[in-house]
Amino acid sequence: EAQVTQNPRYLITVTGKKLTVTCSQNMNHEYMSWYRQDPGLGLRQIYYSMNVEVTDKGDVPEGYKVSRKEKRNFPLILESPSPNQTSLYFCASSFWGAGETQYFGPGTRLLVL
Amino acid sequence: LAKTTQPISMDSYEGQEVNITCSHNNIATNDYITWYQQFPSQGPRFIIQGYKTKVTNEVASLFIPADRKSSTLSLPRVSLSDTAVYYCLVGSTDSWGKLQFGAGTQVVVTP
Numbered sequence: 001e002a003q004v005t006q007n008p009r010y011l012i013t014v015t016g017k018k019l020t021v022t023c024s025q026n027m028n029h030e031y032m033s034w035y036r037q038d039p040g041l042g043l044r045q046i047y048y049s050m051n052v053e054v055t056d057k058g059d060v061p062e063g064y065k066v067s068r069k070e071k072r073n074f075p076l077i078l079e080s081p082s083p084n085q086t087s088l089y090f091c092a093s094s095f096w097g098a099g100e101t102q103y104f105g106p107g108t109r110l111l112v113l
Numbered sequence: 114l115a116k117t118t119q120p121i122s123m124d125s126y127e128g129q130e131v132n133i134t135c136s137h138n139n140i141a142t143n144d145y146i147t148w149y150q151q152f153p154s155q156g157p158r159f160i161i162q163g164y165k166t167k168v169t170n171e172v173a174s175l176f177i178p179a180d181r182k183s184s185t186l187s188l189p190r191v192s193l194s195d196t197a198v199y200y201c202l203v204g205s206t207d208s209w210g211k212l213q214f215g216a217g218t219q220v221v222v223t224p
Contacts, residue, residue: 004156031210042217043157043200048210056210066126090156098212099145104156 002027004105006091012111013081021076021108023091031094032074033058033102035065036087043090049074050097081112114119115139115203122219133218135201138182146177146184149200151217157200161186188220196222 012106013019025032033048035058045058049068063085065077075095078085089108094100118136125131137146145164149157161168163175163184174187188195198217 033210033212043214045212048212050210058211071206077195088154092156097145097204098210099147101147101159101162102149102157102212104158107154107156109154 002008002045002103004091004093004103006089006105006108008108009106010109012113014113015082016080019078019081019110021078021089021091023105024072025074025093026072027093027095027103028071029093029095029103030071030096031100032068033092033098034064034074034076034086035090035092036060037090037107038087046076046089048098059105076083081110083112086110086112114147115141115144115216117201117203119199119201119218121216122221124221124223125191127192127222127224130188131191131195131220131222133186133188133199133201133220135186136183137201137203140181140203142159144181144203146175146181146205147202148173148175148186149202149214151198151200157214160199191220191222191223193224195198196220 007022026057034046044060047066049055091105092102115137147158147162149158161175168175176185200217
C-alpha cells in the first residue's frame with residue numbers, strides 16, 4: 001500500500017531532550033516536507049527536500065533540523081525541544097515538488113514539558 | 114506563491130450541495146489549483162486538482178473561470194462525513210519546494 005508513515009505517533013518529552021521523528025514513504029517520491037499544525041495558525045511548513053541531500057527551509061525552521069540521506073526517509077530532528085514546539089507534526093511527500101499532489105502521513109502529536 | 118482567500122466557515126445540511134470559493138488573484142501562468150480535505154488530527158487528503166475550466170472526479174468538481182483568479186470546489190449531496198476543513202492551494206514548479214496553507218474553510222454538515 002502506498003503510504004507515508006511517521007513514528008512515533010505520540011510523544012511526551014521534556015525540555016532539552018533531543019528527539020527525532022521519523023518519516024518514510026514507499027512511493028519513490030522525490031519531494032518530502034514537514035509541517036506543524038497549531039490551533040489558530042493552520043499548517044506551516046518547517047523544511048522541505050527536493051531530492052536526496054537537498055533540503056531547504058520552510059516558513060518556520062527555527063529549532064528544527066532535517067536530513068535526507070535516502071530518498072524514502074526524511075527525519076525531523078529537535079536537538080533541544082522547547083514547550084513552544086508542542087504541536088501536531090505532519091510529513092508529506094510528492095513526486096516532484098510543492099505544486100504536485102501531496103500525500104500526508106498520519107501525524108505525530110508532540111508534547112514538550 | 115499566490116495567496117489564497119477562502120471563507121472561514123460554511124454550514125450545510127445533509128444532501129445539499131456545498132460550494133466553496135477560493136480567491137487567488139495573483140495566480141501565475143504555471144500554477145495549478147489544488148484542494149485538500151482535513152479531518153481533526155489527521156493529515157490533509159488530496160481531493161481534486163485543476164488548471165482551467167472544469168474538473169470532476171468521484172468526490173468533487175472544481176470550477177475555474179477563464180481568468181483563473183478564483184476557483185470553486187463543489188461537493189455534491191454532502192453527508193455528515195464531509196464535515197472537515199477544506200484548503201485551497203496554488204502552486205507550480207515555479208514554487209519549488211515551498212507550500213503555504215491558508216486558514217481553510219470549516220464545513221459543518223448537520224442532519
